Each structure stands twice: as structure tokens, then as C-alpha cells.
Amino acid sequence: MTCDQLAVVVDNDRVVDITPAAIGYGITLGIRRREAQKLCADLQVVLNDEELSVRRFSSVIEALESVTPRIEITTGGRCSFPTRGPSRYFGGDQALAQTVVERTVRVLSAMFETDEVPSHIYPKVGVADSRFVAALAATSETSSRIQVVVSGRSAAFLAPFPIDVLVAKESPLSEAHDLVDVFRRLGLRTLGDISSLPNQELLARFGSPGLLAKQLAQGIDSRASLLHSISNVVSEESEIDPPTDHVETAVFVAKAFADRICQQLAAEGLACVRILVEVETEHGEISSRLWRHERRFTPTDITDRVRWQLEGWWKSEMAPTGSLSLVRLVVNETIPDSGYQLGFWGEKTANDERAIRSFTRIQGLLGPDSVTVVQRGGGRRLANIEQKVPFVAVNFDPNRVVNLPESTDAPWPGRLPVPLPIAVLTQAKKLEVVDDDGRLVRVSGRGHMERNPAYFKSECLGAHLIIGWGGPWFLDERWWDSAKKIRQARFQFLLDNDTSHLCVIENGQWWLEASYE
Amino acid sequence: MSPPAILAQHRTLPVVDELAGLFTDGGIRQGSTIEVTGVAATSLASALTIAVSHFGGWVATVGLPTFGPSAASDLGIKLSRWAFVDHPGDQAGVVIHALTAGVDLILVGPDIKLRSDHGRKIVARMRERGASVITVGKAAPCNLRPDLRLRVTQAMWTGIELGHGRLTSRKVEIERLGRGADSNLRRELVWLPNKEGRLNAFNRKNKPVNLSQSPHRVSKRLFDIDEPVCRAS
Numbered sequence: 001m002t003c004d005q006l007a008v009v010v011d012n013d014r015v016v017d018i019t020p021a022a023i024g025y026g027i028t029l030g031i032r033r034r035e036a037q038k039l040c041a042d043l044q045v046v047l048n049d050e051e052l053s054v055r056r057f058s059s060v061i062e063a064l065e066s067v068t069p070r071i072e073i074t075t076g077g078r079c080s081f082p083t084r085g086p087s088r089y090f091g092g093d094q095a096l097a098q099t100v101v102e103r104t105v106r107v108l109s110a111m112f113e114t115d116e117v118p119s120h121i122y123p124k125v126g127v128a129d130s131r132f133v134a135a136l137a138a139t140s141e142t143s144s145r146i147q148v149v150v151s152g153r154s155a156a157f158l159a160p161f162p163i164d165v166l167v168a169k170e171s172p173l174s175e176a177h178d179l180v181d182v183f184r185r186l187g188l189r190t191l192g193d194i195s196s197l198p199n200q201e202l203l204a205r206f207g208s209p210g211l212l213a214k215q216l217a218q219g220i221d222s223r224a225s226l227l228h229s230i231s232n233v234v235s236e237e238s239e240i241d242p243p244t245d246h247v248e249t250a251v252f253v254a255k256a257f258a259d260r261i262c263q264q265l266a267a268e269g270l271a272c273v274r275i276l277v278e279v280e281t282e283h284g285e286i287s288s289r290l291w292r293h294e295r296r297f298t299p300t301d302i303t304d305r306v307r308w309q310l311e312g313w314w315k316s317e318m319a320p321t322g323s324l325s326l327v328r329l330v331v332n333e334t335i336p337d338s339g340y341q342l343g344f345w346g347e348k349t350a351n352d353e354r355a356i357r358s359f360t361r362i363q364g365l366l367g368p369d370s371v372t373v374v375q376r377g378g379g380r381r382l383a384n385i386e387q388k389v390p391f392v393a394v395n396f397d398p399n400r401v402v403n404l405p406e407s408t409d410a411p412w413p414g415r416l417p418v419p420l421p422i423a424v425l426t427q428a429k430k431l432e433v434v435d436d437d438g439r440l441v442r443v444s445g446r447g448h449m450e451r452n453p454a455y456f457k458s459e460c461l462g463a464h465l466i467i468g469w470g471g472p473w474f475l476d477e478r479w480w481d482s483a484k485k486i487r488q489a490r491f492q493f494l495l496d497n498d499t500s501h502l503c504v505i506e507n508g509q510w511w512l513e514a515s516y517e
Numbered sequence: 518m519s520p521p522a523i524l525a526q527h528r529t530l531p532v533v534d535e536l537a538g539l540f541t542d543g544g545i546r547q548g549s550t551i552e553v554t555g556v557a558a559t560s561l562a563s564a565l566t567i568a569v570s571h572f573g574g575w576v577a578t579v580g581l582p583t584f585g586p587s588a589a590s591d592l593g594i595k596l597s598r599w600a601f602v603d604h605p606g607d608q609a610g611v612v613i614h615a616l617t618a619g620v621d622l623i624l625v626g627p628d629i630k631l632r633s634d635h636g637r638k639i640v641a642r643m644r645e646r647g648a649s650v651i652t653v654g655k656a657a658p659c660n661l662r663p664d665l666r667l668r669v670t671q672a673m674w675t676g677i678e679l680g681h682g683r684l685t686s687r688k689v690e691i692e693r694l695g696r697g698a699d700s701n702l703r704r705e706l707v708w709l710p711n712k713e714g715r716l717n718a719f720n721r722k723n724k725p726v727n728l729s730q731s732p733h734r735v736s737k738r739l740f741d742i743d744e745p746v747c748r749a750s
Contacts, residue, residue: 370603419711422559424583425583452679469677494684497556498556516560
């Protein structure tokens with residue numbers, strides 16, 4: 001993907017990343033996919049693949065580990081680290097940022113095998129008092145790739161920004177679309193407007209998210225002030241015995257830890273926002289990474305991070321030589337868990353949790369592919385339209401489960417007319433269609449039928465009189481590919497037992513494809 | 518004074534208006550078993566889940582590998598909370614038992630057979646959890662005693678003739694037989710599906726013209742809902 005292509009990255013039906021060309025159409029972060037497509041019809045929509053992006057990002061992290069060991073990785077090609085120490089070592093914020101850019105560029109040019117790193121992936125660095133401000137400084141539209149916000153000047157720097165940045169991915173308020181919407185309708189356009197409001201009023205009208213918005217607008221790192229000392233350090237570690245070469249085995253161990261950690265934290269009313277994942281091999285090699293989540297880690301999030309880290313490590317230059325022997329998870333930073341309200345219809349409900357639990361049980365019983373959900377594709381044949389995918393393949397988060405790709409209502413010429421048959425055979429069954437004299441009905445290449453269908457004989461349905469039929473409708477797919485080409489004539493048959501069926505004839509052989517049960 | 522306990526059998530799962538007439542309480546009683554038989558059994562069973570799927574409830578099918586999601590979605594079903602266990606093999610009893618804990622409606626396919634002890638366990642669990650089962654085909658092989666039997670007594674397609682036209686809509690007559698409070702016989706006429714693929718109540722006033730023109734159907738007396746209803750014994 002290059003920067004002059006029209007494309008957006010979509011996660012959970014919201015736009016999370018935009019190419020520069022698409023910005024020209026007025027597409028902004030956080031809007032729905034539909035709205036984006038409305039603004040620009042030729043838009044290419046890419047589903048967010050965090051795993052892939054994190055894996056590719058890992059080489060950048062490796063390069064930056066030579067600058068500081070305390071790198072916190074968030075998803076989407078972003079990372080952050082505390083600058084006080086490194087900045088003193090490298091001689092100031094500007095010099096530090098310059099070093100970061102240089103080292104990153106070196107990695108990127110090696111990765112893309114070019115001397116000149118394309119401008120749209122050129123690293124951007126922001127240095128500021130808080131993570132939110134630094135992220136804005138790094139991503140804001142300025143000519144320079146390095147922006148240092150002088151300490152204490154955050155509020156002034158933030159004031160001209162539109163309030164939409166509050167729902168940007170790196171913001172702790174990134175899910176508060178409703179709040180920002182209300183702000184906008186109240187005529188509050190910039191962060192400066194919000195920071196000028198009195199605390200009490202904000203708190204009374206909008207609750208804690210309102211206050212958090214103001215703190216963000218003033219450049220106060222809410223998290224720093226909310227930093228909670230954990231009574232006893234929450235960590236889990238276990239040796240893998242016998243050591244394993246399989247990533248999944250280690251991930252499985254981590255899964256159990258993640259569940260326990262989240263339970264333990266929940267009991268104390270806390271949620272984890274930063275976690276240290278360490279993996280050791282029997283040769284003593286260690287991979288250690290800090291992962292940050294903008295809101296809170298769920299057990300699934302944590303196991304994802306472990307998997308990403310291991311896969312990245314495996315593919316890196318410093319790939320481990322021995323088998324994995326130890327997994328350690330240490331909760332590094334927590335925030336008070338303000339809890340979350342279970343949604344009503346259309347959102348995550350207690351129902352979903354229960355359902356997922358029972359599906360997991362069945363998967364344990366019958367195998368991971370046993371429980372499927374629907375995914376619709378495009379096509380002319382039913383087998384192309386109906387696609388069931390294993391429940392595990394769709395992300396386990398119920399919010400995403402319900403977010404199935406919308407049906408492609410593209411006008412497929414030759415697709416079946418509505419109503420569609422409700423019983424679609426996975427494997428077409430042979431049948432015979434004969435005329436009054438018992439001779440097989442055939443269709444010529446030009447669609448000519450010499451005899452009229454009168455009787456229907458099939459092993460599973462028995463012999464029946466045909467009391468209504470429609471067709472033939474031709475289907476000529478992939479005629480350019482001799483191995484995959486399909487040339488069929490479709491018929492609908494209504495039988496004397498009131499059942500109706502969709503049948504095809506291909507090379508003189510009749511097949512039962514589906515029934516309108 | 519503590520509020521009176523609400524038993525699972527007094528709560529109902531929603532059903533669309535077109536089919537609500539078949540249920541004494543206006544909805545599927547939680548923990549009940551419904552047997553759906555006849556020509557359009559799969560469509561009718563699916564149609565019963567429309568309202569549940571729209572109100573955030575989960576639906577699962579067991580042993581219905583042929584189920585066509587596109588047609589179901591056209592019927593008005595929201596498939597985001599549907600799950601399929603197509604081939605439970607000999608574990609069907611355990612699978613259904615596990616599902617009763619998590620989903621609201623379970624559609625059981627015609628080829629599923631359950632041992633009698635499994636059937637009893639499942640019924641007990643359904644009552645406790647408030648899940649309901651709809652069997653597509655006879656409930657007897659599943660060892661579940663249906664509380665309600667829905668039978669498609671008549672189904673008639675329109676739009677197709679001998680050699681021309683295509684299947685456009687199907688008029689279906691559904692007959693209800695129940696136990697206890699549901700024991701009086703009820704009938705309902707619906708389009709399942711209509712020409713947009715949806716479920717639609719049958720309105721006698723805007724009866725499509727080609728209905729009466731259908732040549733092979735004239736002889737049968739059909740859909741005369743004014744005739745006195747005979748109690749099936």
C-alpha cells in the first residue's frame with residue numbers, strides 16, 4: 001500500500017488508519033466504515049491485522065532497544081518510552097529524537113531494501129510531558145518529523161487541536177465517541193474549549209470521562225496521577241517442562257496465567273494497562289517486552305501479546321537456539337478498574353459470555369472446527385455465498401464475533417434470485433430427471449431442451465411427479481480456466497409432495513443442489 | 518415481602534407478530550420443546566428465531582449442516598449471534614446439554630438421536646436455564662417430549678408453472694397442537710417466504726391473482742380458514 005492509494009484500515013467497523021490520499025476526501029479517524037465509503041466510493045478497506053503489524057514492527061523495537069530498555073509497545077506501529085534517562089545520555093530531547101529516527105530509518109531501509117525510506121512510513125517522533133501529548137506531537141501534521149513539546153507548555157500546544165483527537169487510538173478515551181459527539185454539538189470544537197470549562201460542571205454533566213477529557217486537554221497525564229501501587233506485585237511464572245519448540249504451548253501456559261492475573265486484579269478492583277512478558281529458553285536466552293494497552297488488558301489481549309512476542313522473536317535475527325523453558329508475566333502498571341457496564345442490545349452482553357463459554361466447551365469436545373459462525377461472501381453459486389467459518393477463527397471477543405462482514409450485495413449477474421433455498425447441500429446429490437416416456441432430459445449447449453421434465457427420481461427423496469418447473473438458467477463460470485470451469489444449467493422443480501428443489505445439469509448429469517424446505 | 522419468584526416456564530422468548538398467534542403466551546415459553554414438521558419445517562423453525570436473534574439472544578443449530586444462512590438472513594434473521602454445530606456425531610447429547618447453558622434457542626436437526634437419559638437431563642437443564650429447543654422433524658428420536666407441535670399442513674408455491682416462471686413465494690398453513698393450556702388447535706397462514714424472501718403475514722384482501730390461476734392446485738380445497746376446525750385426537 002502506498003500513500004497515494006485510497007485506503008483505510010478498519011477495526012471493529014471504525015476507521016483506525018487512513019492513507020494521506022484518503023484524508024483529502026474528508027475521512028477522519030473513528031468514523032464508521034460506511035461513512036468512509038460514502039465519502040469516497042473507490043475506497044479500499046483493509047481489515048486491521050494487529051498480529052501482522054506487531055510482527056513487522058518488532059524489528060523496529062529491536063533497534064530501539066539499543067536506545068533504552070524500557071520500551072512499551074502499543075499496537076498499530078507505535079511505541080513509547082520514558083525519556084528522562086536516555087535524553088540526558090544522548091544530550092537533550094532533540095538529540096534523543098534524532099537518534100531514534102536514525103536508528104529506525106536504518107532498520108526500515110534494510111526491511112524495504114531501499115536507501116530512501118518512503119515518506120509515508122518515515123518515523124515520526126514526539127517528545128512531551130505525557131504520553132497523550134507526545135502521541136499527538138508525533139502524529140500531528142507538521143513539516144518536521146520530530147516535535148518536542150517543551151515541559152509545561154502542553155496545554156498551549158494542545159489548545160488548537162480539534163476534539164476528535166480525544167477518540168484517537170492512543171487516547172484513553174478512545175471509545176467515548178458519544179461524549180465527543182455531545183461536545184461537538186455543544187459547540188466545543190477544540191481541546192482549548194474543553195480545558196476552559198470548570199471541573200465541577202464537567203464532572204456533574206459528564207461524570208469521570210468528562211473530567212478525564214479535561215485532564216487530557218490540559219496535558220495532564222491522567223494515568224500518571226492515577227498510578228496505583230499494587231499491594232503485592234502480581235506476577236506469574238512457570239517452567240515449561242519438558243521445554244517446547246511450539247509457540248502455542250507457551251501461549252497456552254500464558255493463557256492460564258493471564259486468566260489468573262486478571263482475576264486477581266479484579267478482586268482488588270484494578271485493571272492492568274502495562275504488562276511485562278518474559279520468555280526464556282533452556283540456553284538462557286531471554287525475550288523481554290513491555291506491552292501497554294490504552295484501556296485495560298483482557299486475558300485474551302495478554303495471550304495475544306505473548307504470541308506476537310514469541311513469533312516476532314522466532315523470526316528475528318536473534319532467534320532463540322533452544323527450546324522454550326519459562327514464561328513469566330509481570331503486571332507492571334495498573335489503574336483502578338472503573339468497571340464497565342454490560343451493553344444492551346447490539347453490544348456485548350452477559351449472554352455472549354455465557355454462549356462463548358458453552359461453545360468453548362463444545363470445541364474442547366469435538367475439536368476447534370466444530371462450532372462455526374456465518375461469513376458471507378460473493379458469488380453466483382450457493383456454495384460461494386454461504387461460508388461458515390470456525391468460531392475460533394473469528395476473534396474470541398464477542399464484540400467482534402457479532403461484527404460479521406456485511407453481506408456483499410454486489411449485483412452478481414447470474415446469482416440466484418430471491419427467495420433463496422434454505423437447505424443447501426454441502427455435497428450435491430445425483431438424481432434423474434426424465435420425461436413422460438422415461439427418457440433422460442438433456443439440455444444442449446445452446447440451451448435447447450428436446451423433452452420436458454416430468455418425473456424426478458433421487459435416492460434420498462424418492463420418485464415424484466414434477467408439477468412445476470422453471471429453467472434452464474445458465475451458469476458459465478471461469479470459462480477461461482479449463483481446470484476450474486463450470487458450465488451448468490439450473491432448474492427449479494416443484495414436486496407433487498409440495499417440496500421444491502434447486503437442481504443443475506452438468507455434462508448430462510443431474511444434481512440436486514438445494515431445497516426450499 | 519419478597520417478590521414472587523418467576524418460574525422459567527412463565528417467561529417467554531419473543532416471536533415475531535406473524536407467528537405470535539401460534540403461542541398462547543405470545544412467545545416461546547422458556548424451557549419448552551417445540552416440534553416443527555412438514556414441508557417447510559426448516560424455514561418455519563428458522564422463522565421462529567427471528568425475534569430472538571434481534572434481541573441479542575443466541576441461537577445454535579445442532580446437526581443441520583444444510584442450513585442456508587443467506588435464505589435465513591433474507592427471512593429477517595440476524596445471524597450475528599448464530600452458531601452452528603453441524604456434525605456433533607455421537608456426542609449430540611453432550612453438545613445440546615452444553616448449549617442449554619449458553620444459548621436461548623437450539624435448533625435440532627432431523628438426524629439427531631438422543632438416548633433417553635440424555636433427553637431427560639437436557640429437559641431438566643432447559644427448565645433450569647430457560648433455554649428452548651426446536652426440533653426440525655419429529656422430536657421422538659431425541660427423546661424430548663414436545664410441549665408444542667407445529668405442523669405445516671399446506672404449502673403452496675406461486676410463480677412457477679410447467680416450464681415457465683420461477684419460485685417466487687410460498688403460502689404456508691401452520692397448525693398448532695399442544696398440551697394443557699395450549700391444547701386447542703390453532704392455525705396461521707403466512708408467506709414463508711414472500712417474494713422478497715421474508716416472512717409475511719397472509720392478508721386475504723391482497724391475495725395475489727396468480728394464486729387461483731395455478732392449474733394443478735384448483736382441485737384441492739385450500740386455506741379455507743372459515744371452515745370449522747376439527748380437533749385432532
